[in-house]
Each structure stands twice: as structure tokens, then as C-alpha cells.
Amino acid sequence: MPGKLQKKALDSLADTDLADFKVGVDNVIFSVDTDQNRLLVLLVMRHDHPYVGYWNLPGTLVRQGESLEDAADRVLAEKIRVSNLYLEQLYTFGGPQRDPREAKTAYDVRYLSVSYFALVRFAEAELIADGVSGIAWYPLSRVPKLAFDHNEILDYGYRRLRNKLEYSPVAFDVLPDTFTLSDLYQLYATVLGEDFSDYSNFRTRLLKLGFLEDTGIKVSRGAGRPASLYRFDAAAFEPLKDKPMVFI
Amino acid sequence: MPGKLQKKALDSLADTDLADFKVGVDNVIFSVDTDQNRLLVLLVMRHDHPYVGYWNLPGTLVRQGESLEDAADRVLAEKIRVSNLYLEQLYTFGGPQRDPREAKTAYDVRYLSVSYFALVRFAEAELIADGVSGIAWYPLSRVPKLAFDHNEILDYGYRRLRNKLEYSPVAFDVLPDTFTLSDLYQLYATVLGEDFSDYSNFRTRLLKLGFLEDTGIKVSRGAGRPASLYRFDAAAFEPLKDKPMVFI
DNA sequence: GCAAAAGTGTTCCGACTACACCCATGC
DNA sequence: GCATGGGTGTAGTCGGAACACTTTTGC
Numbered sequence: 001m002p003g004k005l006q007k008k009a010l011d012s013l014a015d016t017d018l019a020d021f022k023v024g025v026d027n028v029i030f031s032v033d034t035d036q037n038r039l040l041v042l043l044v045m046r047h048d049h050p051y052v053g054y055w056n057l058p059g060t061l062v063r064q065g066e067s068l069e070d071a072a073d074r075v076l077a078e079k080i081r082v083s084n085l086y087l088e089q090l091y092t093f094g095g096p097q098r099d100p101r102e103a104k105t106a107y108d109v110r111y112l113s114v115s116y117f118a119l120v121r122f123a124e125a126e127l128i129a130d131g132v133s134g135i136a137w138y139p140l141s142r143v144p145k146l147a148f149d150h151n152e153i154l155d156y157g158y159r160r161l162r163n164k165l166e167y168s169p170v171a172f173d174v175l176p177d178t179f180t181l182s183d184l185y186q187l188y189a190t191v192l193g194e195d196f197s198d199y200s201n202f203r204t205r206l207l208k209l210g211f212l213e214d215t216g217i218k219v220s221r222g223a224g225r226p227a228s229l230y231r232f233d234a235a236a237f238e239p240l241k242d243k244p245m246v247f248i
Numbered sequence: 249m250p251g252k253l254q255k256k257a258l259d260s261l262a263d264t265d266l267a268d269f270k271v272g273v274d275n276v277i278f279s280v281d282t283d284q285n286r287l288l289v290l291l292v293m294r295h296d297h298p299y300v301g302y303w304n305l306p307g308t309l310v311r312q313g314e315s316l317e318d319a320a321d322r323v324l325a326e327k328i329r330v331s332n333l334y335l336e337q338l339y340t341f342g343g344p345q346r347d348p349r350e351a352k353t354a355y356d357v358r359y360l361s362v363s364y365f366a367l368v369r370f371a372e373a374e375l376i377a378d379g380v381s382g383i384a385w386y387p388l389s390r391v392p393k394l395a396f397d398h399n400e401i402l403d404y405g406y407r408r409l410r411n412k413l414e415y416s417p418v419a420f421d422v423l424p425d426t427f428t429l430s431d432l433y434q435l436y437a438t439v440l441g442e443d444f445s446d447y448s449n450f451r452t453r454l455l456k457l458g459f460l461e462d463t464g465i466k467v468s469r470g471a472g473r474p475a476s477l478y479r480f481d482a483a484a485f486e487p488l489k490d491k492p493m494v495f496i
Numbered sequence: 497g498c499a500a501a502a503g504t505g506t507t508c509c510g511a512c513t514a515c516a517c518c519c520a521t522g523c
Numbered sequence: 524g525c526a527t528g529g530g531t532g533t534a535g536t537c538g539g540a541a542c543a544c545t546t547t548t549g550c
Binding site: 446 | 512522
């Protein structure tokens with residue numbers, strides 16, 4: 001699937017006129033803590049120059065013979081043990097002088113970053129603490145100033161998440177296998193804002209679509225009537241895929 | 249806006265373990281011939297190895313000190329003289345062994361392609377024939393087998409175009425400055441399929457939204473009642489931006 | 497009993513669909 | 524006149540918004 005350069009360019013230009021790149025991947029990894037209704041993003045602490053002591057998105061440089069997605073998967077595997085994973089390319093940032101380590105001279109190697117967007121289930125994700133490098137789930141609302149321009153990348157990923165919630169069943173990649181309709185509603189409300197829809201209308205609409213299977217199991221969360229646990233039926237959703245706005 | 253590598257990776261890995269990249273940009277450039285109601289894509293003929301004699305998307309390799317967008321703009325400027333331009337990043341293709349010229353050994357330079365999506369006004373776009381390399385607008389329905397995996401990139405761009413038509417006013421970037429509502433409708437019908445909407449309903453809905461300004465000027469196209477020329481009022485559209493599905 | 501949370505039902509209204517119909521031009 | 528394409532109007536229907544109401548639990 002690559003677009004490729006043209007030989008002409010290779011022929012007509014001295015090779016030194018072309019920029020040399022190292023390519024990095026940076027991952028925006030979201031999760032949701034259903035119990036506390038919080039949208040979380042995974043951050044790691046930097047211990048090296050530059051930006052020592054800043055948090056940043058988990059990333060790495062692409063190695064020989066490794067595809068971009070392989071590299072993204074590799075960082076994830078180093079930081080988190082996870083069974084279920086949704087991964088998608090976000091955007092490529094690649095201008096010159098983006099990294100403080102890029103030399104001022106024009107003839108140095110350049111760093112390009114391909115960002116990926118990932119969703120994981122909170123309960124199934126186990127952070128790998130290696131003792132040295134800090135790693136943590138941050139509530140989106142409390143993310144500090146990050147290294148490089150990772151705040152921008154995070155914003156971009158958050159926008160993508162909101163969009164995807166509206167037309168695709170990504171919510172079920174972050175929710176536990178079974179969940180209450182309240183959990184689902186709270187997730188939507190947390191990500192899209194409290195006023196995105198009335199709970200009872202949201203509920204009625206989604207149930208009518210017929211891809212939520214009632215397990216019959218009830219759970220009680222403190223006071224109030226116990227809620228049914230539902231399961232997402234991917235097969236039943238099939239006909240609705242690539243229809244716009246199903247969830248809103 | 250770059251995400252960047254981590255120094256740690258630089259330290260703990262020999263530099264030779266990392267892949268070295270050249271980065272190319274490939275542009276999917278769409279235009280619309282209002283007179284013939286055809287959606288067009290810009291292709292250039294290859295004269296060099298590999299894929300000699302095949303058409304491909306106009307692309308180039310990124311030079312020293314040049315941003316990705318600059319490179320995309322540069323190819324465009326070499327192939328086409330255009331006043332108005334909409335440019336947006338599409339996707340990054342970057343696995344190993346994507347280009348036949350990438351050596352079989354693992355330690356060779358890799359080629360990564362960042363594709364861009366562009367829309368230009370047909371009437372205002374003047375193709376630059378340099379005498380040697382062929383260049384042409386191809387109706388989308390008649391695009392041949394392209395070099396590399398450019399057919400896939402084109403498909404991806406076409407999907408993006410269809411999506412954007414539904415919620416964003418990109419149509420006015422490809423239409424002439426003034427246009428009839430028929431032109432607009434035909435564009436939508438050409439891109440989205442004949443059955444996307446009834447003409448009169450499409451018309452009523454768009455006019456009600458209030459961002460189409462009637463210039464009062466009438467044009468006659470053969471037989472039939474002359475049509476009004478409209479102009480897109482970007483300011484009036486502002487409040488509707490990032491509302492979904494405005495055009496459908 | 498009362499508060500809290502889950503779940504149901506009902507009314508209202510705007511938007512979209514599918515047409516039928518009128519208008520202005522070329523020939 | 525008639526064919527052709529532009530433009531307007533309307534009746535029926537579907538779905539979403541708002542909100543009242545019922546059910547089942549904890550305490």
C-alpha cells in the first residue's frame with residue numbers, strides 16, 4: 001500500500017539533496033474506567049534529554065525490517081499487557097526543525113513521527129512497570145504539558161475518538177465485554193459532553209438497532225434498581241456499518 | 249507538530265538497528281469538469297524504471313529542509329498552475345519491501361510515502377506540459393492500472409472525497425467561483441451515486457441553510473429555462489462547520 | 497417510607513421523501 | 524407548439540427531543 005517515489009527524482013537529484021529520515025511512531029492510547037466514568041490516556045515519563053521529567057506519549061523509532069504498525073504494536077507490548085486492541089493510524093508530522101535534537105545545519109538527519117490511535121479495555125490492560133520509567137493512566141482532563149508537541153497529537157487523537165464514537169462501534173473496544181447501558185451512556189457523555197443526548201432516548205434508540213444483547217444478568221451499583229448487563233453483538237451490527245451517525 | 253522519538257531509544261539501540269528512510273509524497277488530485285459532469289484525477293506518465301509506461305499519481309521525494317506539505321505543493325506547482333487549492337494529508341504507507349527498488353537485504357534504505365489529497369478548480373488549473381512527461385486528467389471511471397500501489401491510494405482518496413462531501417463544503421473548492429445548483433447537484437450525484445437524493449429536495453435543503461448567495465445572473469445551457477448562478481458564502485457557512493451531514 | 501438509579505411510554509414537532517406542478521427558454 | 528431543464532409547493536411519514544411516569548433496589 002505504499003505510494004512510492006519516482007525514479008526520475010532519484011535520477012535528477014543528487015542523493016544528498018534529499019532529506020534522510022528516521023521514523024518514529026507515537027501512540028495515543030485511550031481507555032475508560034467505567035467505575036469512575038473517566039476517559040484515560042496512557043503516558044510515560046521521560047528520563048532522558050530532551051524534556052527530562054516531562055510526560056509523553058509512548059513511542060519508539062522504527063527498526064530495520066519493521067513496519068510502522070509493527071513498531072506501534074511493539075511499544076504497546078513494552079508498556080502494557082492487553083488482550084484486546086484497536087489500532088489505527090492518526091497523522092504524520094514531519095516538518096524540519098520539529099525536534100530540538102535536529103541540528104541547525106540543513107544536512108542532518110530528520111525525524112518524522114507517525115502517530116497511532118489505540119483503544120484498550122481498562123480492566124484487561126495491565127501496565128508494565130519496569131521500575132525505572134514511570135507509566136500511568138491520566139484522566140484526559142488532567143493531562144499536563146507534555147514533551148515535544150505531544151499535546152497537539154493528543155488533541156488530534158481525542159478529536160478522532162469523538163468522531164468515531166458517532167458512527168462506529170469503537171465504544172465496545174474500550175468497554176468491558178459486558179456492560180450496563182448506563183456505562184455506555186456515561187462513556188458517550190464523558191467523551192462528547194453531558195448534553196449530547198437524553199439518557200432514555202439514547203437507550204431506546206440503541207436498543208431498537210438490535211445489536212445489543214441482554215445477558216439477563218443484573219448488577220447493582222449501590223442504591224437504585226439493578227441494571228442489565230448487555231453484550232455487543234458484532235454480527236448484528238454488520239448491516240449498520242458504514243452508515244453514518246448510528247450512535248447519535 | 250511532530251511526535252518525536254525518545255532519546256532512550258537512541259541510546260539503547262545501535263543507530264544501525266534503526267531503519268533509514270527516504271520520504272516521498274504522492275498526491276491524489278481531484279477536479280471536476282462541470283460541463284461534462286465528470287470527476288477527474290490527475291495522473292502523470294512514468295518514463296523511468298520501474299513501471300516504465302505506467303501512469304501514476306504525481307509525487308516526489310522530500311528534500312533537505314523541506315516540510316511534507318512543501319514537497320506536496322512543489323510537485324503540484326511542477327505539474328499544474330492553479331490559483332485555488334485545498335490540500336490535506338491522507339495516509340502514510342511505510343512497511344518494508346513496498347518498493348521494488350528496496351533491496352532484499354535488511355540494511356538498505358526504506359521508502360515511505362505520505363499521501364496527500366488535493367482539490368483544484370478545473371477551469372483555473374492549467375496543466376504544465378513539459379514536452380517529455382505525459383500528464384492528463386483522467387475520468388475516475390477510466391483510470392488504468394497504475395504504478396506501485398497507487399490504485400489503492402487513489403481509492404483511499406476517493407473514499408475521503410465522498411466523506412468530505414457529506415459534511416464539509418469542499419465541493420466549492422472544485423466548483424467554479426459561481427455555479428448553478430444543477431452543477432452542484434451533478435457533482436454530488438457524480439461522486440456519491442445517482443440515488444443520493446432527489447434534485448428538488450437537495451436544492452430546497454441547501455438554499456434553506458442560507459450560505460448560497462444568488463448572484464442574480466442567469467445562464468442558459470442549451471434548451472430549458474436558464475439557471476441562476478450562485479456563490480458560496482464562506483462566512484455564512486461558519487456556524488454550520490463541524491456539524492455533521494449538512495449536505496446530505 | 498424515601499431516595500436513587502433503571503427502564504418505559506407519550507406527545508410534539510421538525511425534517512426528509514416523493515412526488516405533482518409551474519416557469520422560462522430553444523427550436 | 525413542444526421538449527427540455529429550472530424552480531416551487533405540498534401531503535405523508537419517520538424519527539428525534541423533551542419529559543412524565545413506573546419499577547426495583549438500598550437504607
